[in-house]
Amino acid sequence: MDVKVTEPGKPASAALTRQVQAKLGQQLRSYYEQLIEPPPDRFVDLLRQLEKPGSKDPSE
Amino acid sequence: MTIDASLKDEMLAAVPSLRAFAISLSGNVDRADDLVQETLLRAFANIDSFTPGTNMGAWLFTILRNLFRSEYRKRRREVEDADGHYAETLTSQPEQSGHIEFREFRDALGKLADDQREALILVGASGYSYEETAQICGCAVGTIKSRVNRARHRLAKLLSIDNPADFGPDAVTRAVYGRDDRA
Numbered sequence: 001m002d003v004k005v006t007e008p009g010k011p012a013s014a015a016l017t018r019q020v021q022a023k024l025g026q027q028l029r030s031y032y033e034q035l036i037e038p039p040p041d042r043f044v045d046l047l048r049q050l051e052k053p054g055s056k057d058p059s060e
Numbered sequence: 061m062t063i064d065a066s067l068k069d070e071m072l073a074a075v076p077s078l079r080a081f082a083i084s085l086s087g088n089v090d091r092a093d094d095l096v097q098e099t100l101l102r103a104f105a106n107i108d109s110f111t112p113g114t115n116m117g118a119w120l121f122t123i124l125r126n127l128f129r130s131e132y133r134k135r136r137r138e139v140e141d142a143d144g145h146y147a148e149t150l151t152s153q154p155e156q157s158g159h160i161e162f163r164e165f166r167d168a169l170g171k172l173a174d175d176q177r178e179a180l181i182l183v184g185a186s187g188y189s190y191e192e193t194a195q196i197c198g199c200a201v202g203t204i205k206s207r208v209n210r211a212r213h214r215l216a217k218l219l220s221i222d223n224p225a226d227f228g229p230d231a232v233t234r235a236v237y238g239r240d241d242r243a
Binding site: 016020021023024025027028029030031032034035036037038039040042043044046047050 | 063068071072075076077079080083084093096097100101104158161162165166169180181184185186212213215216219221222
């Protein structure tokens with residue numbers, strides 16, 4: 001599972017290694033994906049309501 | 061107000077990611093939903109300034125990001141948010157195995173500076189390019205690159221994954237690749 005992506009002789013001090021960047025990227029995407037849900041009904045309704053000609057701003 | 065049905069479809073299609081972005085920024089589902097609602101209302105009110113054929117998602121993200129920034133500045137004057145309050149009311153939590161990692165990551169994300177967090181999420185999760193992210197945040201591409209870079213470093217430290225040894229390479233691999241040969 002460990003992928004050797006660090007190039008030999010390359011300093012790892014200043015920049016994050018590719019391994020670290022890959023791990024961060026994977027964690028970030030996984031976090032974000034878990035927040036993705038189908039649009040809640042309130043937004044489906046809101047868009048439908050706003051489409052009616054002459055409809056008023058429902059937040060008011 | 062009437063609006064082209066296809067534009068409405070584009071808006072609705074953008075909502076899941078827009079909402080995930082709002083939750084990531086605010087750490088609070090209720091506030092995120094309010095932000096999304098306000099964003100959609102503003103988008104409708106200003107639909108004439110949207111160019112059909114361009115990226116509806118990016119346009120909505122821009123509106124939401126600006127709303128969050130102005131609202132946040134206002135709120136911060138009222139009450140200083142403690143670290144621990146971030147994402148306190150986040151309800152969309154996964155079960156079991158991924159739960160701890162999710163919470164750990166969410167808390168670390170909450171400790172980043174706002175400008176770094178938004179840049180990192182847009183580039184690393186929402187799928188926008190550095191150029192698009194720069195447009196959404198109203199700054200230069202170089203600024204975004206530097207914010208993303210700083211965000212990654214901070215996150216790596218917070219999550220204690222800034223050391224390659226954390227990935228458990230075997231001794232030989234470590235000897236070959238993991239040596240500390242600072243230039």
